[in-house]
Amino acid sequence: AIAIWLAVLVAAFVSIGTFVDGTLTTEFYFFNNPESKRADSLLENRLRGPADVNEVIIVRSSIDSGITVDDPSYEEFVTGLRNQVAALGNSFVASVASYYETGDESLVSRDRRTTIVPIVMAGEFKEAESNVKSVIEIVDQANGGDQFEVFITGESTISRDFVEGNQADAEKGEAFGVPIALVILAVLFGALAAAVLPVMLAVTSIIVAFGAVLLIGQVIQVQAFAQNLITMMGLAVGIDYSLFIVSRFREERARGLAKLDAISVAGRTASRAVLFSGLTVVLAVLGVLIVPDRVFFSVGLGMITVVTVAVIASLTLLPAVLSLMGDRVERFKVPLVNRRRASSADSQRGFWYRITYTVMRRPVISLVLAAGLLIAATIPFSTSIPVPRA
Numbered sequence: 001a002i003a004i005w006l007a008v009l010v011a012a013f014v015s016i017g018t019f020v021d022g023t024l025t026t027e028f029y030f031f032n033n034p035e036s037k038r039a040d041s042l043l044e045n046r047l048r049g050p051a052d053v054n055e056v057i058i059v060r061s062s063i064d065s066g067i068t069v070d071d072p073s074y075e076e077f078v079t080g081l082r083n084q085v086a087a088l089g090n091s092f093v094a095s096v097a098s099y100y101e102t103g104d105e106s107l108v109s110r111d112r113r114t115t116i117v118p119i120v121m122a123g124e125f126k127e128a129e130s131n132v133k134s135v136i137e138i139v140d141q142a143n144g145g146d147q148f149e150v151f152i153t154g155e156s157t158i159s160r161d162f163v164e165g166n167q168a169d170a171e172k173g174e175a176f177g178v179p180i181a182l183v184i185l186a187v188l189f190g191a192l193a194a195a196v197l198p199v200m201l202a203v204t205s206i207i208v209a210f211g212a213v214l215l216i217g218q219v220i221q222v223q224a225f226a227q228n229l230i231t232m233m234g235l236a237v238g239i240d241y242s243l244f245i246v247s248r249f250r251e252e253r254a255r256g257l258a259k260l261d262a263i264s265v266a267g268r269t270a271s272r273a274v275l276f277s278g279l280t281v282v283l284a285v286l287g288v289l290i291v292p293d294r295v296f297f298s299v300g301l302g303m304i305t306v307v308t309v310a311v312i313a314s315l316t317l318l319p320a321v322l323s324l325m326g327d328r329v330e331r332f333k334v335p336l337v338n339r340r341r342a343s344s345a346d347s348q349r350g351f352w353y354r355i356t357y358t359v360m361r362r363p364v365i366s367l368v369l370a371a372g373l374l375i376a377a378t379i380p381f382s383t384s385i386p387v388p389r390a
Contacts, residue, residue, distance in 0.1 A: 001320035005313070009204065010210030022130040023217040024166070026159040029063040032292040052094070053128035055154030056119040057081065057139060065147045068112040073102050084138045092131045094120040121156055125218040126221060129163075132156040138160055139302055166224045170231040177235050178203065185239070189246075192332035196247050197321065201313050202238025205230055208313075209306035216301065224294045226302035234306040237281065244270040249322055250329065259326045263319050271315055276313035 030037050039293040044050055059078055061067040067074050082098045096119045108115050119135065121128035136152060143150040185195035209230050213222055248270035252262035285307070288300035308354055322329070359366040 001316050002324075008208055012208045014215050015211035016207070019214040019218065020167075021133075022126070022309050023214050023222060024163045024227065025126055025129060026162045026224055027125050027221070029221070029294040030298075031294070031297070050124075053121040053125055053155050054150060055119040055121060055132060055135065055157060057085070057119065057135075058114065058153070059117065060114040060149045060151075062147055062149065063113075066167050067147060068110050069099060070112065070114050073147070074115075077142075078115060078117065081138070081142050081150065084142075085117070085119060085135055088131075088134055091122055092134055093120045096120075119154070121154075125156065125159075128156040129159050132160060133335055136160070148152040163224045166227055166322045170227050173228075173231050174203070174206070174235075177231075181239055185243070188243075188335050189250075190328050190334050191355055193325070193335065194250065194329040197318065197329070198239040198242040200321075201310070201318055202235050203311055204317065205238040205306055205310040206234035209234060209302070209309045212309070213302055215300050216305075220297075221294065222301065223298035223357070225295060226298040229302040230306045233303050234310065237278070237307050237384050238310045238313070239313065241274040241277070241310055245314060245318055246322070246329065251259040253327065260323065263322055266322075267315075267319060271319070274311060274314045277305050281307045311345055320364070 014168050059081065059344055061074060069075070069078075078098050082096055082101075085096045094119060097107075098117050099105075102150055121131060121135075123131070132154070136157065139150050139152045142148070181202075182195055182199050185198055186192050189195050210227065213226055213230065216222065245266050248266040249262050252265045253259070257265060275308070282304050285303045287299050288296050288303070292295075
């Protein structure tokens with residue numbers, strides 16, 4: 001089981017390294033055919049043609065230099081920059097223009113220190129998102145001199161920045177979330193070895209789910225929000241599910257069961273709870289896919305994928321690791337933390353025990369009450385509200 005998961009992890013890393021650049025997008029897209037989409041299609045087919053993806057390079061001379069667009073050095077710099085972009089070819093850039101070719105004064109600022117170089121990217125939005133990276137590299141190389149500053153903005157540039165910002169946020173979330181979770185689990189378990197297992201399973205679920213979503217993204221475009229949801233849900237359910245199983249395993253070992261027997265009992269109880277919990281989450285999130293929009297589809301896809309991976313890892317990888325570690329899960333005790341083991345008497349006290357006991361004794365009545373409450377909560381959303389006409 002561990003060897004299979006290692007192979008899956010390697011495949012996930014390959015998928016991430018291969019497809020992470022250019023797969024995620026910020027483009028909004030409706031899967032159905034609303035009026036706005038039909039109107040845009042009419043404009044494209046009968047009036048303006050396919051919408052272009054536009055970029056703008058901004059060139060500005062420094063105040064100290066005193067150079068304006070009328071100086072030969074300014075013309076030489078902008079023309080060289082324009083030629084570099086045009087040299088990328090028609091597969092990258094459909095057209096690129098400058099003030100020195102067109103003579104269009106609207107491309108020059110009032111103080112004549114700034115000019116813009118309009119660019120029309122080749123292909124559709126996804127292709128432009130990938131190709132604009134080469135244009136950005138040219139701009140970065142040209143920027144930073146003593147006489148000129150060079151910037152770029154546009155649809156595909158903003159999209160790339162948004163995707164990269166999402167990736168940075170996801171990495172930051174893992175950088176902060178994982179250590180904090182590790183500290184909390186160490187205090188909860190009283191042993192670092194036991195605390196590492198839930199974090200390991202959560203990180204594994206995130207990596208595998210992200211690699212799987214990127215593979216799916218080769219067929220269906222995936223919105224960048226999916227990565228944030230994978231990180232958030234992966235840490236949440238990955239830690240929670242493994243926490244149930246590891247806790248139950250340690251309790252059964254404390255009661256005197258042999259290692260494999262303790263794993264078996266944990267499988268019949270905690271692992272079964274994890275399976276049903278995961279199925280409940282997946283069924284609930286399926287409702288997000290009802291909205292015919294790429295953002296909602298991507299969010300739902302990310303959540304469903306990472307929860308599914310976390311459940312499978314909890315039912316296969318975690319028991320295998322526990323069978324290898326055995327009582328070594330109690331290693332590296334945390335100083336000043338004296339965690340008392342729960343007994344069967346402890347588990348039969350408290351508010352949640354009484355709620356659970358009542359539900360299990362009266363399942364039909366509990367189902368009717370819970371379903372009735374949920375149905376009542378939907379009434380405000382299902383009641384049609386008349387919209388006044390102007």
